[in-house]
Structure formats: structure tokens, C-alpha cells
Amino acid sequence: MTNTHSITMTRSKAFFLNGGIGRIICAIPALEKYAAESGDKDFIVVIEGVSDIFKGHPILDAKTYEMFHKNLFQTKIAEREVISLEPYRVWEYFNQKCNLSQAFDILINDKGIRDLPAPTFVLSKEELIMGKKVVTDIKDKIKKDKTIIFQPFGRGIEHLDKSFVDKTGRSLEFKNIKSLIKRLQAENFAVILMSEFGIDLKDQNYSDEVAMLENVSLRQWAAIIKNADHFLGCDSVGQHLAYAVGTPSTVVLGPTYSINTSYPNCEFFNILDMGELDREYDPIRITMDERISRKNELLMSMNDEIEEFTIGTILGKNKNEK
Numbered sequence: 001m002t003n004t005h006s007i008t009m010t011r012s013k014a015f016f017l018n019g020g021i022g023r024i025i026c027a028i029p030a031l032e033k034y035a036a037e038s039g040d041k042d043f044i045v046v047i048e049g050v051s052d053i054f055k056g057h058p059i060l061d062a063k064t065y066e067m068f069h070k071n072l073f074q075t076k077i078a079e080r081e082v083i084s085l086e087p088y089r090v091w092e093y094f095n096q097k098c099n100l101s102q103a104f105d106i107l108i109n110d111k112g113i114r115d116l117p118a119p120t121f122v123l124s125k126e127e128l129i130m131g132k133k134v135v136t137d138i139k140d141k142i143k144k145d146k147t148i149i150f151q152p153f154g155r156g157i158e159h160l161d162k163s164f165v166d167k168t169g170r171s172l173e174f175k176n177i178k179s180l181i182k183r184l185q186a187e188n189f190a191v192i193l194m195s196e197f198g199i200d201l202k203d204q205n206y207s208d209e210v211a212m213l214e215n216v217s218l219r220q221w222a223a224i225i226k227n228a229d230h231f232l233g234c235d236s237v238g239q240h241l242a243y244a245v246g247t248p249s250t251v252v253l254g255p256t257y258s259i260n261t262s263y264p265n266c267e268f269f270n271i272l273d274m275g276e277l278d279r280e281y282d283p284i285r286i287t288m289d290e291r292i293s294r295k296n297e298l299l300m301s302m303n304d305e306i307e308e309f310t311i312g313t314i315l316g317k318n319k320n321e322k
Helices: 004-009 021-037 072-077 100-109 125-142 174-186 218-227 237-245 290-296 304-314
Strands: 013-017 044-047 064-066 081-084 146-151 157-160 163-166 189-193 230-233 249-253 269-273
Touching: 013 021, 021 100, 021 237, 044 072, 125 146, 125 189, 125 218, 146 174, 146 218, 146 237, 174 189, 174 304, 218 237, 230 237, 230 304, 237 249, 249 304, 269 304
Parallel strands: 013 044, 013 081, 044 064, 146 189, 146 230, 230 249, 249 269
Antiparallel strands: 157 163
16 A cells, blocks of 8 residues: 555655745745755745845755746646745744744754854845945945944835834834934944835935935845945844844844844844833734734834934944843
8 A cells, every 4th residue: 555645745845935035034044954954855945926035045046936937836836745934823933932044944844943044145246346336435425434224114114194104013213213313424324224215304404415225126235234334223124134144233123022033142233122021922924913013013112312322232332141
């Protein structure tokens, strides 16, 4: 009698990835471990979106497909076991025992919580030269010695009636964004704003111009971040790019936990946790609970003292206990 279960278990896998680019970057270490440890030489990765974040990766680039690839099901998926990856539904993740990369590792490799390396993120020579040129040109134009990439908005941001609203609560308040820019300029930083939205800052009386780049891909942002002196941002893709390319970073969190969404044990990361005492875990991708979103909505609001502490952290005056 044929053992159909054993046949199923030996099939190569097709791992499906969805969500924001930050999540996809976080899956890289676990997929690298799978390639090294599983013996499955024919696994593939299907991105339910754009796959160029894996370009140049020595292992994953050749194994990655976008879901609209012609005849993908007939030629690749039908013969493989399909694995849908949802790290937010991992028990260790929603109980604050592991981060996103480790949750992917649990799903993909089933070896518990373990230390993982930073994701391999390969930039081409052209991308590196472009990133360096952008940063150099901005420093020369604004006449500052240092550059900082500032990503104040999370993925949930919406532009409503000339205001910015983030129902997830991950974005900084607009009044704090404007004030932090002024403080950074006073500390000799050329500020490069990383945002999908153009922001009207003309009436703010800034001492210097704020660089707002248009039509920049996430790979190009990675190259720019790599060449900047510092990254400042919220819980969004920029911090994952900064971690991958090794740029010193200050990350401001409110509704989300640093152990889940950032890198509190990284020596070049400093986390300012605004919600540590007041937040409640928001079980996104498990349930939808408006009560929790409303409770966490104002956790990212800063007073003058917190703004000053943030700038001090960027300048190296305040360090996390590692």
C-alpha cells in the first residue's frame, strides 16, 4: 500500500508571503535557514505583491516569483506543498516572546525561538552609487555635515482634509514631526523626509530646506539610508531597511512592542518606547478590535521633554541597556 502521507511530506514547498515590505524583509533570515537546513533544493517563494526586494539575493532571487507570473500554478505550484505564512498568528509572537523574523522562522523551520542574523539585502553598484550621490548632493545643497532619514508615517497613514490620520496609531503626530525637524536642523542635520505623501512645510520657518524626494523605490531608499548618518522613524519599513544595511537608528514605538516589531538588542539601534506603560496588544490579522485601536491612538504624541530626549538619543546621549 502506498503511504500518501510520506509522499506529501517529501514534496518541495511553495512559501507564500504577503503584507508590507517590512514583513517580507523580516522573512529573509528564516528562508535562508530553510535553504541551508532543510535539504529542499526546489522550494520557491511566491510574493503576493512586488518581489524586487529579493533582487540580487544569492539564494532567494532565483527562487522568488510574483503571483501574477504567467503559468506559475501549472509549472511550479501544483507540484509543491503550499505554505501560507502569517507570523502575527504565531503564539510566541502575540505573547511577546519573539520578533517578526523569529515568528517566520517558527513557521518555516519549526525549531523554536533562536537567534537569527540580519537579512541579506544586496544592493547593486548602480544603486549604491545613486544612494551616495543623493546624500552628497543634499548635504552640499543644504550645507550640513550630517544627514538623517526621517520616516514619520506608518503604512496605515491617510491624508484626510489636509490632516494625517493613522488608525493603527503607529505614526508620529504632525506637530511633533514639524518640531523634530527644527530640532534636527539645529543639530546640523540635513533632513531627508521618507514619506509617500508630500508635506507642506512652507509656513514653518525652518532654518534650512527639508529634502523631500519623489518617485524613489524602496531599493533606492535602502541605498540612501545606507549612506546617511542616521535613521529616525516609526514602526514601518524604513527601520527594517536601516537594520539590513547597518545604519544607526532611533525608532519611536507606541502601539507595538519592540520585541515584536524592532531590534532592541541591536547595538546600533535605540528604541524610544512611548507605549510601554499604557498600550494594549492589538491582534491585527487575528481579530479586529476597534476598542484597542482607539485606546492606543494617542501613544505616539510627544511633549517637549520627549522630543528633547529623542534628539539626545540620536546624538548618542541616551543609550538602550543591551
